[in-house]
Amino acid sequence: MNRFWSILFAIVPLAAFVVLSMVCLKLVPLSTMGLPQPINAPGQSIDFLFRLVHGLCAGVLFFTSITIVWSLWQSRSAAGGTRRAAYIKSNLLLELAWTAIPGALLLWLAFYQMEVWSDTRLNQPTQIIGQETVAVPPLVLVKARQYGWEFHYAGADQQIKTADDVYIENLLVVPANRDVVLELESRDVIHSFFVPELRLKQDIVPGMSHRVWFNANPADQLEILCTELCGEGHYRMRARMRVVAPATFDSWLDAEARKNQPAEFQ
Amino acid sequence: MIAGRTTHHTPHTTHRKPKTENRKPHTDNRTLTPSPLNPFSTHHRVIGLWYLFSCLIWLGIGGLLALAIRWQLAWPWSNMPILGSWLFADSGGTITPEFYTVLFTMHASVMIFFVLIPILTGGFGNLLIPPMIGAKSLAFPQLTRIAFWLMWLAFGAMVLSFLTPARGAASGWTAYPPLSVFGGNFGTGDASGNRVAQAWWLVGILLTSVSSLLVAINHVTTILQMRALGMTMFRLPATVWAMLVTSIMQLLALPILILASVMQWTDISLGTGFFIPAEAAHSVAGGQVLLWQHLFWFYGHPAVYIMILPAMGMVSDILACFARKPLFGYHSMVWSNIAIASLGFIVWGHHMFVSGMNFTIAMSFMISTMLIALPSGVKVFNWIGTLWGGRLQLTTPMLLGVGFVSMFIIGGLSGVVMSVPPVDVVLHDTHYVVAHIHYVLFGSSVLGMFGAIYFWFPLMFGRLMSERLGKLHFLTTFIFLNGTFLPMHLLSRMPRRYADPYADSLAEFLPLNQWITWCAMGMAASQLIFLANFLWSLRFGILSQSNPWQSNGLEWSGVDSNAANDDNEPLEVFRWPYEYSSPDRESDFFPQWEKESDQPERNESPNGD
Incomplete structure (x- = not known):
């Protein structure tokens, strides 16, 4: 019976190991694990981290599972035989090694990932206006509400939260290959802004104002998903998103501005 | 196998003649504890059994809730068989989106607050701590009883929440305000029902917290003050160490949950504004939304360890016993408990990487989260070290113990993946997280709990559970649990808590979710094997000798804790509980209670067995 149970305990880790190895070695795309192709540079760095970790x-799964399976396998005849179990209480060197080696690996990983984190979360993109380097202003004020998304575009004055804002519902169109900054606010409960292709997710907390940014390649069929429970209609709270050429974007926004309704915020 | 072992067992009991002569035969005295069916008893064993039965009932309820969730995710808006017409009569037998929210809220609440925490601490803690440390009872018998009845009061509050028009709390087990405080759809008139339901839910949580607090006080005092002669701290079995550390964690973490749930309750019922920002409509004050998340996870993360540490301890004892080997690295096992408990209090922010919390402080939460992987890793390696070179006896509890380790590795590693903040941003609030938590809480904690039931069943009822049914139960549970939760790792784009995700970009995930639901139904059906085995064995199981597994633990001494009152012969402990396969002895175990001279050396056959 020990052989049977050994094989049973081997199947799951080995299957997981094979799938993960193929994903990590890029033999199969990340969409195997549900993630679509990223459309921005940080998305690719995050994917690299995803594969790395x-x-x-x-590796750890393979090593530990094989040892467990082998322990079961080797003792298959022991139960009926006369061999006694080894009398080992501990092994300081071994224990130090299996604490220190994972510790060092994780510490390295911790520092290694910081650049991606600061790029995506701390360093808001800047632009040069005249002699000055200033932060790129938000292009769109995203207002989340039960159960939909409002997008208030900065109008001719290039500022959000002004009278000439252009209001669109449940469709976000942004220019490609340009630094886009969004300001996220909620009208009622907590929501979360998730675009899988941008590897971007940010909760939107009432009473707070959040900024996210990206610089994306053109893409047509994107979807914004709410990823924080916001009520019974949580699953319906989705919007379309398109990343288009800057020229297309400008003419699209002009057209929308011409049929502009007054913005309805605050 | 069992029959063979009981004959082997006989020699050592006869060596204890002076003790056994004074009493009734010890196979019987375990059933002689005062009124074993009296739920108002103050006896730790009676109340422990009541905890066990209650939690198994709640486990059934939580499991049915899970099946309803899976039904909706596989065949959205279709009539649910059997229960549908009864539960969802208003909507013609289908689950409404409102009720779907209730389902996952109550599934998590029941499983966490009514199954895992109480069965591990109140159930196994009450049952095992006194006999394992050689105490006659718990330190505060009245608290033992009060804590148990608070659990049923708490469950009553949950039922009241279910009986409101809203049919139960619907803001997730995390109950994030403002959704939990406003209830339902904001700004429309239909929210009041949800608010009442949420208020009752909070009362339930409050009562379970107070109950756990009483249990923790009782256990810490008992373990520190009431150990038998010779039972030093470093002779305590891993189970008791885990219970001690868990109880200390509960003492530190629960007051925060109690405080936070009172604050949320007053926000709902008295109109305060602790968690409602000034900007919100209906706001009366300038509260902080994120404050709840900090308070909740300051409790909630230690709670995850509260739900696994006792199982880890029990599995350690099971593995050592059936590997016939000393627990590898006993001291580092003890210290890793303490390290996990200490670090467990500074990792809560990893639930909040995308919450709007300061992005720089996320880095320190990342480091502490990675650090906590180290003591968890030490435990895994020590379990493997215990198995390595052992003379493994693959009984049902042993298979569940090995299953625990195997599943904990997967659940632990996906935890490491998510400790990296940029990666977590992608995975946060998706089914990848669902897979992670279920590998840890079902794959590990629940398998460990089942293992403990099979292992200590003879101690509780004087009978053994059927090995044949037990192995079948393990086999099917193990297969279906992996069939259910392993594929969830492939849903790292599908958000959690969607009543019907299958529009547009998520449509491709429907077939995989149907597969998961089939496996979940198989997993639920497998538990019927356990139920049958449990009930059958209560009545017809093989009568057990006092130490059927030839374990070293003091709980198997056969000395009933209450009978010990009369014969004035206190238990004495002579060694640690892991003296298995010592080269100096003929038999491969040396119980904690046996004196050196109890068994004469027989040098002529050093390996005889």
């Missing part, structure tokens, strides 16, 4: 984990 899954690769490390796959």
